Amino acid sequence: xxxxxxxxxxxxxxxxxxxxxxxxxxxxxxxxxxxxxxxxxxxxxxxxxxxxxxxxxxxxxxxxxxxxxxxxxxxxxxxxxxxx
Amino acid sequence: xxxxxxxxxxxxxxxxxxxxxxxxxxxxxxxxxxxxxxxxxxxxxxxxxxxxxxxxxxxxxxxxxxxxxxxxxxxxxxxxxxxxxxxxxxxxxxxxxxxxxxxxxxxxxxxxxxxxxxxxxxxxxxxxxxxxxxxxxxxxxxxxxxxxxxxxxxxxxxxxxxxxxxxxxxxxxxxxxxxxxxxxxxxxxxxxxxxxxxxxxxxxxxxxxxxxxxxxxxx
Numbered sequence: 001x002x003x004x005x006x007x008x009x010x011x012x013x014x015x016x017x018x019x020x021x022x023x024x025x026x027x028x029x030x031x032x033x034x035x036x037x038x039x040x041x042x043x044x045x046x047x048x049x050x051x052x053x054x055x056x057x058x059x060x061x062x063x064x065x066x067x068x069x070x071x072x073x074x075x076x077x078x079x080x081x082x083x084x
Numbered sequence: 085x086x087x088x089x090x091x092x093x094x095x096x097x098x099x100x101x102x103x104x105x106x107x108x109x110x111x112x113x114x115x116x117x118x119x120x121x122x123x124x125x126x127x128x129x130x131x132x133x134x135x136x137x138x139x140x141x142x143x144x145x146x147x148x149x150x151x152x153x154x155x156x157x158x159x160x161x162x163x164x165x166x167x168x169x170x171x172x173x174x175x176x177x178x179x180x181x182x183x184x185x186x187x188x189x190x191x192x193x194x195x196x197x198x199x200x201x202x203x204x205x206x207x208x209x210x211x212x213x214x215x216x217x218x219x220x221x222x223x224x225x226x227x228x229x230x231x232x233x234x235x236x237x238x239x240x241x242x243x244x245x246x247x248x249x250x251x252x253x254x255x256x257x258x259x260x261x262x263x264x265x266x267x268x269x270x271x272x273x274x275x276x277x278x279x280x281x282x283x284x285x286x287x288x289x290x291x292x293x294x295x296x297x298x299x300x301x302x303x
């Protein structure tokens with residue numbers, strides 16, 4: 001159940017990315033892409049359960065979640081797509 | 085519009101872990117992150133090691149537990165500051181929890197902090213707390229075959245205490261074989277064989293720990 005912590009960290013990283021850039025600060029996030037390199041130690045279903053709770057009522061609410069395999073290590077926030 | 089982020093989620097934990105390390109180093113407080121499966125003997129080890137270590141050093145305990153304060157209650161008799169963290173089902177302690185616990189301790193008046201992690205042989209391996217050393221307590225009752233099955237916990241530990249060695253023959257455990265497999269995974273780990281319920285078997289470990297704290301305080 002460490003996915004709860006991982007979800008919080010992922011949420012914090014995305015919010016910081018938005019808050020640090022005035023151009024996208026209040027924009028709706030349409031898609032979030034997570035990178036999964038070995039070992040990623042994250043169960044997707046569990047992660048999404050916690051993540052979906054955290055993003056309710058935020059700019060991330062309703063974003064499509066995508067996952068891509070990666071040569072990098074661990075589980076990371078790869079990119080976000082925000083509304084134009 | 086797509087924005088590349090490329091940040092590992094664990095950087096959040098690692099940043100707070102590094103901050104914890106900086107705070108502890110600033111106050112010259114040595115710290116241990118004690119991990120194991122549930123029931124391997126972390127609390128018994130703490131009870132008996134504290135008796136020795138707290139004679140010479142000012143100690144404190146950060147006690148991780150899912151829901152209860154049972155371990156904390158066992159340790160209150162030692163008259164050292166004790167911070168209880170209930171993870172409410174969480175399978176590990178993370179750096180943020182330790183940061184909060186450090187806020188509650190008077191670091192100016194401490195030499196060593198024992199962090200007893202939640203009993204779990206998987207997840208704590210991923211979370212740096214800012215400790216000086218990671219101590220894994222592994223009980224012979226868990227079997228000979230676990231080191232390679234739960235490799236990250238073994239490969240990441242600085243010290244591995246093979247506990248309940250008095251039960252080795254009953255459990256049909258070949259201690260040399262077990263130790264050889266651990267060394268194969270982690271050749272650098274310091275290994276001690278103990279029975280945490282028998283204080284005399286802790287002498288080598290306690291002496292080693294005493295020296296480590298002493299050297300750290302002088303550095």
